[in-house]
Amino acid sequence: MELVLMKVLLLILFVMIFFLYRRVRVLTASYQMFMQGSNGASMEETLQSISESVRSFESCLDRDRARLEDLASVLDTTIRGVGIVRFNAFQNTGGDLSFSVACLDARQNGLVFSNIYGREESRTYAKPIREGSSPYQLSGEEQEALRRAVAATRQLAAYSR
Known part of the structure; x- marks a missing residue:
């Protein structure tokens, strides 16, 4: 009985050795492919x-993220919207030579300037805009x-959203 038990154990050991040998071969092949063209030290480097x-x-x-945030805050203060209206201020002048231009940043701050053209002279006016309105009365144009x-x-x- 002892001999049979020893043979069974020996057979189990051979089977285990066979599977371990196959596993080592697979790992060795993987390792060699991974290390191909280099040594361990160069791989670490x-x-x-x-x-x-x-x-x-x-x-x-x-x-770059910090710089982008800085640029975004600067961009809010640049002119983002422009509105132009041309008109004829006086009946006896030809064409729409007078104009009003509004320039606003992202916070609706900026200015409106107008040029009134007449036969003898032209006048230019500028009015500040804060949060979409002016402390000065604005003409219709x-x-x-x-x-x-x-x-x-x-x-x-x-x-931009």
């Missing part, structure tokens, strides 16, 4: 180099130019 590159890219990304500039600003804001 390659991994360190990749890690340093990733850290460098992360710091560049953080710096200036109000229309302001309305157009506000619409252009809102349209641009819809695209």
Whole structure:
């Protein structure tokens, strides 16, 4: 009985050795393919180099993200909407040579300037705009130019979201 038990154990050991041998061969093949053209030291150097590159890219990304936020805040103060209205200020002048122009930033701040053309002279006026309105009375043409500039600003804001 002892002999039969020993033979069974020996058979089990051979089967285990066979499966372990196959597993080692698969792992060796994978390892050789992974290490092909390099040695262990150069592989470690390659991994360190990749890690340093990733850290460098992360710091560049953080710096660029901060710069982008700065640019976005500056962009809010640039002219975003312009409205132009041409009109004939006087009956005896030809063409629509007078005009009103409204220029606004993202916060609806800016100015409206108007040029009134006459036969003898032209006059230019500028009025500040804060949050979409002016402390000065606006003419109908200036109000229309302001309305157009506000619409252009809102349209641009819809695209930037």
